[in-house]
Amino acid sequence: MSDCIFCKIANGEIPSNTIYEDDDFRVILDNGPATKGHALVLPKKHYADLFEIPQEVVMGAVKVAQEVAGTMKKKLGCDGLNLVQNNGAAAGQTVMHFHLHIIPRYENDGQHILWKPTSPSADELVAIKNEILG
Numbered sequence: 785m786s787d788c789i790f791c792k793i794a795n796g797e798i799p800s801n802t803i804y805e806d807d808d809f810r811v812i813l814d815n816g817p818a819t820k821g822h823a824l825v826l827p828k829k830h831y832a833d834l835f836e837i838p839q840e841v842v843m844g845a846v847k848v849a850q851e852v853a854g855t856m857k858k859k860l861g862c863d864g865l866n867l868v869q870n871n872g873a874a875a876g877q878t879v880m881h882f883h884l885h886i887i888p889r890y891e892n893d894g895q896h897i898l899w900k901p902t903s904p905s906a907d908e909l910v911a912i913k914n915e916i917l918g
């Protein structure tokens with residue numbers, strides 16, 4: 785995708801703060817980080833989102849994220865870590881090239897990467913299950 789910024793970054797056409805690279809992936813520091821060390825796993829090939837990306841590439845991205853997560857813990861001393869992956873504008877995706885956020889978390893870092901729980905009834909949950917399975 786010639787007009788995709790993450791294609792250009794992943795393939796080295798635009799410089800980035802790269803913390804990991806192999807034949808298929810580049811991991812860069814997010815330039816608007818939620819916390820110290822917030823990084824993005826970018827596949828070098830263009831896939832818009834989880835619905836498009838082949839299963840083996842997703843599995844590769846998660847493997848890379850696990851490796852980098854270990855490095856974050858060792859080098860940055862994070863207390864926890866969120867993996868976040870947004871698909872579609874409705875879910876907050878702003879760059880339409882699949883990416884996996886690695887967000888190191890620190891006690892009292894002031895970030896909130898959680899949702900507001902709702903309270904469906906037991907019947908409503910069964911109806912949703914049936915809708916998914918039907």
Ligand code: 5GP
Nearest residue numbers: 789812813814815816817870876877878879
């Ligand atoms: P999304 O909301 O699509 O899941 O996340 C996009 C992320 O990419 C955001 O956290 C944003 O800060 C980051 N980002 C957007 N453009 C650039 C860029 O040009 N360089 C870097 N390093 N990060 C970017």
Ligand code: ZN
Nearest residue numbers: 788791830881
């Ligand atoms: Zn792309």
